[in-house]
Amino acid sequence: MKEIICITCPKGCHLKVDEETFAVTGNSCPRGAVYGANELRNPVRVVTSTVVVKTSPDKGRGTGEAGGGVAPRRLPVKTDRPIPKGKMFEVMDEIARLRVQPPVKVGDILIPNVAGTDGNLVATKSLP
């Protein structure tokens, strides 16, 4: 029996999962049973981070009427689906090597099948 806390919703049920049969007890909804079994079989997480933006020095940022501020330095990104927990740092290594050139649209695929997972790395913000 392995004890884990369900993270599907804020309630945080204390689940007990059988390591062989993946039977779950302690859950108060069906989603907890699915989470508990998956968490032992193949735990997955969405990875979010930022990538370096290549900028031209004369470009201002944002909608500021003042034209003030500086060009954005970082583009926020995420994996478009949960990827195996053990692959998180490999994904981070690929993100660290990436440079993007605007314009970028939210949802644009920046790295397909990042780190050999089924997930793609996508932009979570548009840069003009």
Next chain:
Amino acid sequence: MICHELVIIGGGPAGLAAALAAWNQGVRDILILERDTQAGGILNQCIHNGFGLHRFQEELTGPEYAGRFLDMVKDTDIQIRTDTMVLDLDGSRVLHTVSPSRGYEAIQAGAVVLAMGCRERTRGAISIPGARCSGIFTAGAAQRFLNIEGYMVGKRVVILGSGDIGLIMARRMTLEGAKVLACVELMPYSGGLTRNIVQCLQDFDIPLYLSHTVIDIRGRDRLEQVVVSKVDEKRNPIPGTEMVFDCDTLLLSVGLLPENELSRQAGVEIDPRTNGPLVWENRECSIPGVFACGNVLHVHDLVDYVSAESEQAGRAAAAYLRGIHPEGSEIRLVNGFDVGYTVPQRIHRGVDSVEIFFRVRSVRRDTAIRVMDGQTQIARFRREHMAPGEMENIKLPRVLLDRIQGDTPTVEIEAPAVGRVPDAPQPSTKGKPVVAADPSGHTPNA
């Protein structure tokens, strides 16, 4: 003087949602004032996912959630003026603003929505002793450095406070290659959501020390060590329990304070329990035509609730501009046992239905929330689990509201019956059975 129908102070999730709601009610002259160089507020730096589950039925990141609202604003004539600081607001709804492009301007607003959000408590606010070296950041400041500016603030990190921003930063710093040595929490429970404890600390084997605090900070120029000690029930450090961590960075995630300087300048009545304006059910403040929503009103844990509340404020501002004012005498909500505050604090008798938001003061299982009118129970809501880190809400429909005879109904948590000491006396408990507090888990007003 320049006049605008509706002026909204703050272009974060609260301001954007309030503006859109007012637009949808027919207000056409709406100006949002934002001091940053881009709208979107704190969501811009909250690059993690988990936003919008209630609102959009999907898990979005902060920038994506903000982007959805910014896209909707683009389809309207709502003006967003960035790089603009509001210096002063007075009781007749005149705003004094300054920006690099327009200089100083005074604006007369028909109605104002306060949507300034909140800011983090700092080292000064919690009086940590020790050296005044560099390397001590609030978690949100470190988040901005990392996610917006692109700077790592340190390599070996201790986090004080287990609020959600601190937990999120524990994961973020770890993924970026830092070593997070510990997360230290003064209270016997975490201030953050359970899911964040699991996916930000447990996933990376970062220890969480409950009932511990930082008692010393050491370092000449840069932070070198922090000393952590266990605390007793009264939260005093226990000698002999000290642990020394070699680290270059201390992140503080020790609470948020609504940013109400402008509200105070305007003379808006502030509730000392929320540190935000005292509001009616439509989010109107004590000054007519001034509304408040989002984290400036009370600190929320989910942006989805901020959006919903702000739409309410935006709709109410639109109604005010049309000359529609809620009538009905005042019902003043009283906080009963274990209820830290309620929003709204006041209700107009005769309104259709009211959702009441509040926080409990201690962790509880298998209990209930009660609304009492003197000795009469108006409503009872069962709860399997409640914690101070999670905002609660109950909905009172018209049929229940109409049953309230008195002017001061109480929202309270059903007290467990045995072996308890009396709670701190409250004016509302007069003539009622004495309620009880859990001596171990009870939190005072923080």
